[in-house]
Amino acid sequence: MNFRNDKAIYLQLADYFYENILTHSFKPDERIPSVRDLAIDTEVNPNTVMRTYKHLQDNNIIYNKRGIGYFVSDDAYKITHEMKKEEFINEQLPEFFKTLSYLNIKFSEIEQLYQNYLKSEKNENK
Amino acid sequence: MNFRNDKAIYLQLADYFYENILTHSFKPDERIPSVRDLAIDTEVNPNTVMRTYKHLQDNNIIYNKRGIGYFVSDDAYKITHEMKKEEFINEQLPEFFKTLSYLNIKFSEIEQLYQNYLKSEKNENK
Amino acid sequence: MNFRNDKAIYLQLADYFYENILTHSFKPDERIPSVRDLAIDTEVNPNTVMRTYKHLQDNNIIYNKRGIGYFVSDDAYKITHEMKKEEFINEQLPEFFKTLSYLNIKFSEIEQLYQNYLKSEKNENK
Amino acid sequence: MNFRNDKAIYLQLADYFYENILTHSFKPDERIPSVRDLAIDTEVNPNTVMRTYKHLQDNNIIYNKRGIGYFVSDDAYKITHEMKKEEFINEQLPEFFKTLSYLNIKFSEIEQLYQNYLKSEKNENK
DNA sequence: GTGGTCTAGACCACC
DNA sequence: GTGGTCTAGACCACA
Structure with a gap:
């Protein structure tokens, strides 16, 4: 590891x-x-x-x-999911939005990148 | 602070x-x-x-x-922008996508939350 | 068990x-x-x-x-009784009194709880 | 220590x-x-x-x-008190009552011992 | 100065 | 075999 x-x-x-x-x-x-x-x-x-x-x-x-x-x-599963979701909502997401806004990144760009990410994930698990 | x-x-x-x-x-x-x-x-x-x-x-x-x-x-500005953009692409974004996928969060949900975030930001700066 | x-x-x-x-x-x-x-x-x-x-x-x-x-x-019976009594006097009881005192619990409260305990025990064994 | x-x-x-x-x-x-x-x-x-x-x-x-x-x-204080009280009620007290009952100890005996305990505590803090 | 993490190695009680 | 605790000693980032 x-x-x-x-x-x-x-x-x-x-x-x-x-x-x-x-x-x-x-x-x-x-x-x-x-x-x-x-x-x-x-x-x-x-x-x-x-x-x-x-x-x-x-x-x-x-x-x-x-x-x-x-x-x-x-x-x-329940505990982990709740914990991670809370972290995501309260910490990761606000930080993420802040960055998007400061860097003038359009949301549509992110969407595109996410599609690519999902595809690459899929291939990895083949 | x-x-x-x-x-x-x-x-x-x-x-x-x-x-x-x-x-x-x-x-x-x-x-x-x-x-x-x-x-x-x-x-x-x-x-x-x-x-x-x-x-x-x-x-x-x-x-x-x-x-x-x-x-x-x-x-x-230039230096900060480059630095933060690189950080965003290489660190924040992959982490973000990973979390989305693990928590089974739909991208459309995020989009909605982002709209709300932008609105609240706007009102704060009035 | x-x-x-x-x-x-x-x-x-x-x-x-x-x-x-x-x-x-x-x-x-x-x-x-x-x-x-x-x-x-x-x-x-x-x-x-x-x-x-x-x-x-x-x-x-x-x-x-x-x-x-x-x-x-x-x-x-004799051995067990002696052993448990000794344990009770030397370990359980001092610990018990200490807790009572730290938690500001009145002795009368305990007495009340003990009465309830005895009643519930009685009913269980019917 | x-x-x-x-x-x-x-x-x-x-x-x-x-x-x-x-x-x-x-x-x-x-x-x-x-x-x-x-x-x-x-x-x-x-x-x-x-x-x-x-x-x-x-x-x-x-x-x-x-x-x-x-x-x-x-x-x-609040957290500690709650934690210890819960421990007392759920663990220490039932065990205590059980022992009293098994050993055929009368409650009045305990009361007497408690009075002595309180006195000795008092003297220690003088 | 503060805490935080990690390794190496030991010993113990328990199942 | 399992975990649990402890020591000794090291290194690091931070205030």
Whole structure:
């Protein structure tokens, strides 16, 4: 896994789970990798993975069975979706509109770029 | 001035200058507040303001006349615009599209929200 | 059986036996379930049940007849009662008083709640 | 500071803050010790203190000013009180009543012990 | 000076 | 095997 340098690794790991939950790749009650395994896979210190899992558990996105492992919670999708939507509406979107307006970018341009984005996404998943 | 806690204060101060430059509120060769004054106004450590000014100066957005003060450079608009546009295309936009897709938000919804945003902006500046 | 996640399962299983012994539901020389049966019943790893039984045996609350099973010891009630009373006096009670005091809860409120508790208990056992 | 061995140090540190907030020893917007200072005082690793502070911040009991330190939040008392009261009602109290009933302890005995406890507390604070 | 993150390595209880 | 906590020490950005 490649990590960017402008965001904490443990949060980038969390993002990975968010995305998989939002795309239904991780389903309720599905077990996620053990702390150690994910640490090895991602070449990251187990403490860092632990931090991600603790973060997700605090948000009720995963839960723990003692001595067995971590599992996706029933409300994982709902919680994640709400959280990300709120972030989007309150933070990302205003910033986005502000930028559009400051840079004098027409909305139609964005629409065009979005069509291209969707096409490229489609091809990637083929 | 209210600062968010998830971004360096000196960068939030820089954003303030970027916005004013992009909206032509700060014009070339116009003097900007002294470090001390801005520090008092914004209730921020002078070192932090200094850092903002150094940052802007490094990017040739302001220049310094020794013993007199800081001034908006001739190319301030051009440089700021290019910088922000690049940021928008390479960082903000991909992130934005990704979010749209993950959250299953239709583009038409965004368009509607943008119309509302423009209207509210208009009324604010009356 | 539902287990809480903040206490070792093997100790929660032990609590189950303590309660039954204190209420005389388990009598001296009565056979308790086999490790395997209890493991199936409670959906717990047999090792965990084994640990509970070992724990109880170490405290002379149950004893083992090789090849036959585990049985409640003669002193089970006495031992359990002493142990729990000591725990109550030295740990639970001081903690309880501390909380009362920090939360500004009047003792009379507790008394009232206790009356209600006793009533609900009574109805449950009808 | 002396730590017990049956509870995580970072949570015992948190308890210390809870108690001081509940007794109004820590007031809103009061600065609490820096991570390093508290680590030295308590002879604990800075990471452990950091963990306590993060825990408290997640619960909105303290907040952070970038580069300056941590401060008691306005709602610290309210949040702490609610949290502890809920814990008391849902966990400590039922357990307490259960024990009383199993051990055949009369409520009047407890009342007497509580009077003694209050007296000893009083003398300690003289 | 402040907090924040990360690594490396250890030890423990529990299943 | 699982997670959870802790230490020691390092490095960084920020005020």
